[in-house]
Amino acid sequence: MPVGTLGTVKGISPTQLQETDAQMILGNTFHLHLQPGELIVQEAGGLHKFMGWNGPILTDSGGFQVFSLAKLNKIDDHGVSFRNPRDGSHIELTPERAIEIQMCLGADVAMAFDQCPPYPATENDVLDASRRTNNWLERCISAHKKTDQALFGIIQGGCFAKLREENAKFVSSFDLPGFAIGGVSVGEPTNEMHKIVRQIAPLLPENRPRYLMGIGTLQEMAIAVANGIDLFDCVLPTRLGRHGTALVGGERWNLRNACFRNDHKPLDQTCSCETCKNHTRAYLHHLIRSEELLGLTLLSLHNITNLIRFTSAMRQAIIEGCFSEDFAPWDSASKAHHTWYRL
């Protein structure tokens, strides 16, 4: 899922996004609550109509942002209160309120309101956050009344295997349409994240989508998919694009570098996105050097295409029985090399 924080995948129009073959995208409950406010979105007929995106949308619950971005005033079993970073006003978020906001936004998938502990955190703090997340899940399920919207549960537990396992069992005990592993990509070492995925993914119901939140790089996604993860969200392709970096196969190219100044080849000769069909590395280098908006748009567009192409290649390789954790189909030595050139 490309990330559309404020009801827009940054710098890309819905028409352009469609051409990347992106399917589901993500909207941020916390940000959309602050601006324009969920009532404006509801009045517009929901987030799909508001932003002009006909494909599926998932909204996060705001939990992650409350704990990472906001100046907290108070947190207890009832909920969280914090200062609005835009105007300093007081905002309270509870499981019931987070669900109410998400019902107004009207995405296809809503997420349970969770407490995401930072990394590092003591086992006691993570235990508190996990218990609270579990209690809040029950309240979210009770509050959620929108029958055409799925509600996914979130498993916390930090880097503590025992807590993770307990939480996974608790959350899986509810008959929910999907399950997410949260509290990852919060600063923990990559191998800790891989450990969590390897441990928890197999504990989740096989017939329900499994969502690894806030991940990630192509390599991380391949490892996660090999362990049974189905769904990801990440700002990486658009954030890198806005900084002048292109994802080409498994590499990252800084288009600002002088070596691209007179390189008149298409950005990625194996890619069929609008950027690669119509534009050269020299042109993109020129746009980035000139700080032209179009450079950011064209690189973001290509990066999303590269990511979606990678996930499509993984799906194809799984079907064909040539998928593995070190999936790198652009490598001519890879068994799945042929899938890359067909996509």
Add this chain to the structure above:
Amino acid sequence: MPVGTLGTVKGISPTQLQETDAQMILGNTFHLHLQPGELIVQEAGGLHKFMGWNGPILTDSGGFQVFSLAKLNKIDDHGVSFRNPRDGSHIELTPERAIEIQMCLGADVAMAFDQCPPYPATENDVLDASRRTNNWLERCISAHKKTDQALFGIIQGGCFAKLREENAKFVSSFDLPGFAIGGVSVGEPTNEMHKIVRQIAPLLPENRPRYLMGIGTLQEMAIAVANGIDLFDCVLPTRLGRHGTALVGGERWNLRNACFRNDHKPLDQTCSCETCKNHTRAYLHHLIRSEELLGLTLLSLHNITNLIRFTSAMRQAIIEGCFSEDFAPWDSASKAHHTWYRL
């Protein structure tokens, strides 16, 4: 002609630009010489290939920018020398050099190198600039060797009717494929500009396109067309778009205004551009308020569409015999009202 200063109409991809029905666009010789340099563009196969625009392109000569943007060191009959605003280095521009650069850029139309006097200026200063522009035109014609590129002459003369007339006669005495009125939109009152257009346009060859440089608003274009002008360039639609302003019919709407916060109608209900087909005023208001790149792109896209639609409506009204200087087809009292709704 939408303006693509640095080889990009700001914020809009060539694919999006095509959908506005724009035909010819403008590139800036001065800016492209500084970055990326005309040799890079030539290596790429010319400006069309470099920027991925298949339609016609006109490049200005750099004269206007040299006199308005650069720190001049010296100006004499030979040419101009100035400091590169990017790195302080010394650059010399002569008629021969300006033509050489434009031949490298390879646009469909090149412009003669002219001296554009500021407003106000004394009659003596304008006389000097006019004589120099005329001498430079002869040198440009001699230097121009690219047979698949048209060279247009430029008429200067400031706000002095006698000088304008002399210049128009001199420039028209050459069998050039097109003629431009320069030295307008440099700060003179609008009625002075209209006087120049009314006086000079009828003096130019009837069977050659007449180009009014740096104009303008819809009203100014209608007056100019009524007096026989065919071609315009203006940064207005994209500059307004980047500042959150939409051209709707003959009005300018600041989308930042609170009145649009919950206005869920399409931006312009009579327009069929991507922005108006897919997005509401409330969404655009939200994007502008959130400083999202997409807001600037969508407004620029609509503004260019509005401008091109206006010029198409003028053409249609001329054919149907219902065109006049006060052309405002969005007005239901206008005789040409029906043309607006068909376009």
